[in-house]
Amino acid sequence: MHALVIIAVYIGIALLPTTAQNAASDAFTPKFDYCPPGTSLIRSTGATSQTLGPDEERYISTRKRDVLPAAWSSYLQNVGNRAKALDLELPEYVSRVLSMPGLNPSLGIAISGGGWKAATFGAASLNALDSRNQTATKLGTGGLLQAASYMTGLSGSSWLLMSLVQANFPTFEELIFGTASNATQSKENLFPGWLGQFDLLQPGNTNQSLDFVQSLLTDVKGKFDVGFPVTLIDVWGRTLSRHFVNGTTPENFFDTNITHGAGVTLSSLASLPIFQDHGIPFPIVVSDSISTAPNTSALFNLTGAVVPLTNPILEFNIFETGSYDPMLSAFTPTKFLGSPNDSVCVTGFDQVGYIQGSSGGLFSIFNTSAETLAASPVGGLLTLLNATFTQPGIRLDAAALPNPFFGHAKDTFADSGEKILRLIDGAENGEGTPYQPLLVKARGVDTIIAIDVQGDNALEFTEGLSVIASQERASILSSVYSFPSVPTSVETWRSENLAKHPTFFGCNSTSRDVPLLIYIANGAPPLGQVAVTNVSTTLTIFPPEQARAIFDQSFDIATQGIPVLNMFGYIEKDPEWPICLACAVVDRMRLKSGAQRSGICASCLDRYCWS
Known part of the structure; x- marks a missing residue:
């Protein structure tokens, strides 16, 4: 991460008094009130049964009934038109699975972290699956986004997903580059x-x-004044709001009379038209919990992971926050995060910017020692926080959430006795892609499209490390999660170019519980182009011209398949990639129906599956 803070500057303003509460501070400050009758702050999911929350279940069932049949039929038409243009014929089972509501796949989309790069690459990849994009529709990939049941994000992709939902699901061009004003x-x-x-x-x-x-x-002072700790994540969340949440424009960016997204809460997004119409895949972002007594033997050894794989992963959705991991197996209403008990409820704690910051703040990478942290690029900001707020015992590089699970699962949950639950960047256990929510068996996800943008090597390209970590974690928690087999050696990923083109994992599994993984990574530039997508995760400035270059190249990466040589000797996109993608999307439902792979799908999966 380059200099987020000029230490001398921040030490200087640490001596300045904070101003009185402004509009943003008031909107950011959580409020206390009596809980509604019948409120329960803990829902146990069961360590193995993993029951869904009732609101999520209603959303998904209504979406499957009222929205997805038409979405899958529209996608079938798009990919069918592509097949006809290539003089190919889709196998009968592909058309049957996509056209019959009872046979439609349950699709999840997982987007990795990686700062601005992940947000932009992820947006371009979703754009390649979006039926509103005429290029993607003509290509035959458009429509899969509308047909998905879930989408998950962490770190930089949490910035993307939360921004996308709170803006009421604009096109991705509009999301990144703005909505053109017209009459x-x-x-x-x-x-x-x-x-x-x-x-x-x-x-x-x-x-x-x-x-x-x-x-x-000043924005976070009101939260401190009513008794909550404030950390780097609060400050980070407030600047993320100015960049990704409604309410800030280039013209009013420095205007302190504007709320700049304060008051926009995760739970309030349920009232948006797109959510009321069940018109968007159910969004989930994740964060890692960091225990006071970590099991260091469970650290992922291929990266600099600071959180053991055995720590529970916390997921935030519009309705609930918690974990299906068997060591916790509990959720609390997102609307009432920060509440002390079932009688006095807090609202306004679940600010969208704060959730983005809790999932996507890499400050813990500097916290290897007090000296290293003090000398880091955020050392000056920590000095500022310490000089302004007296908070003994609070870890300032982590989100400080009043523990909703205090006293719960005492035998298995390491933080059961902690009053504060500490959360850090969702990639800090080595799992840079949020697969875990899509492995919950109660969600019944058949197929996962994974967009991996992690910078695994010195060139800031991807080499599959987050997939290896997720397989390792699923094997530790095999009683509740199933994950497809992937190569555990980075050398295999390199020698077989598995991150340099789309790869399917789990093709040969006979278990219906193991999802098929469609893996699309930022592993190399496309089609001989000069690389622009391999920038650092820690960039803090990302001008529109850089976003445009990465957005356009990422679209090419997401749609090129395995490049082929045409008859003139030029490298071009695999023209059959959209058909191969459809074959993979339906393959689990093909297995469940007892059909055999045939035709173009047989050759596609031979080419794209890792065995």
Whole structure:
């Protein structure tokens, strides 16, 4: 991470008094009230049964009944048209699975972390699956996004998913680059796009940056004043809001009279039209819990993981927050995060920016010792927090969530006795892609499309490390999770180029519990192009021209398949890739129906499956 903080500057403003509460501070401050009658702050899922929350279950069942049949039929038409254009014929079972509601696959999409790069690469990959994109529709990949049941994100992709949902599901061009103003649109419906031209913590000249950071501090002061700890994640969440949440434009970026996304809560997104219409895959973002007594023997040994694989992964969705991992197996209402008991409920703790920060803040990578942390790029900001707020015993590099599971699962949950639950970046256990929510058997996901943007090597390209970590964790928790077999050697990933083109994993599994994994990675530039997608995860400024270059190249990576030589000797996209993708999407339902692979699908899976 480059200099997020100029230490001397921040030490200087640490001596300045915080101003009175402003509009943003008031909107960011959690509120206390009596709990509604019948409120329960703990829902036990069962260590092995893993029952879904009732609101999620209703959302998914209604979406499957009212939305997905038409979405799958539309996708079938798109891929069918592509097959006809190539003078190919889809196997009968592909058409049957995609056209019959009782046979439709349950599809999940998982997008890895990786800062601005992951947010942009992930958006471009979703754009390649979006029926609203005419290029993708003509290509034959468009429509899969509309047909998915779930989508998951962590770290940089949590910025993407939360931004996408709170903006009411605009196109991805609009999401990143803004909605073009015209006479038919009201001001309230205009989304300015991501404001990557402003550095996340040093967005202007010295004076502007001083005032900006002071305004962030003021934003979180009200939360501290009502008794909650504030950490780097609160400050980080407030700047993420200015970049990814409605309410900030280039013109008002430094205006302290604007709420800048404060008050936009995760639970409030349930009232958005797109969610009321069940028109979007159910979104989930994850964060890692970091225990006071970690099991260091369970650290993933191929990366610098700081969280053991045996720690519970916390997932945030619009309705609930918690973990299906068997050591916890409990959820609490997202709306009431921070509540002390069933009588006094807190609202407003689940700010979208704070959730984005809890999932996507890499500050813990510097916390190897007090000296290293103090000398790190965030050392000055920590000095500022310490000088402003007196908080003995609070770990400032982690999100500090009043533990909703205090006293729960005492025999298995390491933090059962902790009043504060500490959460850090969702990739800090080595799992850079959020597979875990899609492995919950109660969700019944048949197929996972994974977009992996992790920088695994010195060139900042992907080499499958997060997949290896997820397989390792699933094997540790094999009583509840099943994961397809993947190569555990990085050398195999390199020698077989498994991250340099799409690869399918789990093709030969005969277990109906093991999802088929469609793996698309940022492993190399496409089609001989000069690489632009292998930038650092830790970039804090991301101007629109850089976002455009990565967005366009990422679309090519997501749609090229395994490049082929045409008759003229030029490398081009695999023209059959959209058909091969459809073959993989339906393959688990093919297995369940007893049909045999045939025709173009047999050759496609021979080519794209890892065995």
